[in-house]
Amino acid sequence: MIKAAEKVYDCLHRERYRYTLGSAVDDGLFTQYADNEAFRLSLYDARHLLPQARVTFRIEPQDGSFLINGAIGLDYVTITYLRDPRMQAIRSTQEAILARLS
């Protein structure tokens, strides 16, 4: 579920939102984007780089229309949307996916 959605960036080319979820991010999010042909999921162990010691991830569709950034164990994700005519529809779809997470 989405507890809060906050717009954190807005420019000519893109919008970015931070979605606070009802629970910490785990594999449940990744299964929503498990179609390898449609999405690319990459995990990056940044425990040696970030002060908070995170395993970070990014999920991007093949068409490059949005980008999800986050870290395992946090209770929020950020999604950046490319500003084009499909943006509102794409945003609604992603928010529906996040809303379905337990």
Add this chain to the structure above:
Amino acid sequence: MSRPTDSTNNSLAYLDNNATTAMSPAARNRLVELLDGSPGNPAAPHGLGVAARNVLEEARACFVRHLGGQVLFTSGATEANALCLLGALRHPENRCEQLVISELEHSSVYDLAELPLERPVAVCRARPDGTPDLDHLEDLVAGRRSLVSMMHVNNETGVIFPVAEIAAITRRHGGWLHVDAAQSAGKMPLDKVVAHADALTLSAHKFHGPLGVGAIALLNPQLNLAPVLPGGGQEGSIRSGTVNVPAIAAAAVALDEAAAISPPGPGLRDRLEAFLLEEVPNCLVAGRSAARLWTTSYVCFPGLLQEDLIEALSCRGVHVGSGAACTSALNESRVLRSMGIAPLYNQGGIRISFSLRTPAAALDRLIAVFPAAYAAAMEKSPYR
């Protein structure tokens, strides 16, 4: 000649000079003088047309004096690159069998590979230091007459490409070499490019000239260009369209000025990088192990997003770049990705670029505000 500086004050610093530079006062004066004067199309036979043609040819002579060869004017480097590559590929006397570019090229060259061209396109791999892999280039051009297009200086990292070596490989296999000198013209000597390339392209607004002027210097008279657009046959019947005489004349003034100024060396860039590496020890300077032009520093900060740091600096009066100014994609820099830089670094990269006229006060300003801007950007991190 001593270095003039951009007018600035202590609360504003422009450090995105690889995107565009402020027009020099002398270039601006020439532009205004001609805009205020009589109209005249340089192709017209009447007296005002002849006067405009004289101004145009005087400017062309200036470019030839600095670059050599035959000079054609365009609307910018993007058009110059497209005309040079498409025109050379299409001209039958060049007998090009393929176009070879590198992963590191500007989009105006790289994205040509997406077009339905008459000839195949091969892409040369990048090395981790931001230079093209010359062994791979050798493999790609072996046995095929190629049109090779590579940049002189990378617009994102400032890495200087080994033009003489690229030319030697190209020549060994009977090919042609085009060099995109948009980021080096007016900022470093072009002797190596002029000596080894068959054609080079540039853009005036990168060296304190006006926006909207580009040029192709055809350095090898045996390289032919076919026109890409139909029209009135201006610019030697290769680039149709009425040329922008006032802006071209102003560009010639800027080129003369840039050639007269001694490049300042890497002092500002090195001071910047020393500061940033101390402030954020896990940051990464892209292409640091390669020869780089003094103008450019691309620094990646893991854990934050590029746009947040750019915005945080901009709010504090410091304007830096995002790599390729033309891109709007969500993905990280293609150039850095091709160098093998991990996404966590790549998405937190900013480009800081100096010009011949950047005052030291601009860097002082960045150093003063950076800690607060970095903290503000980290506040918005997706990984906080």
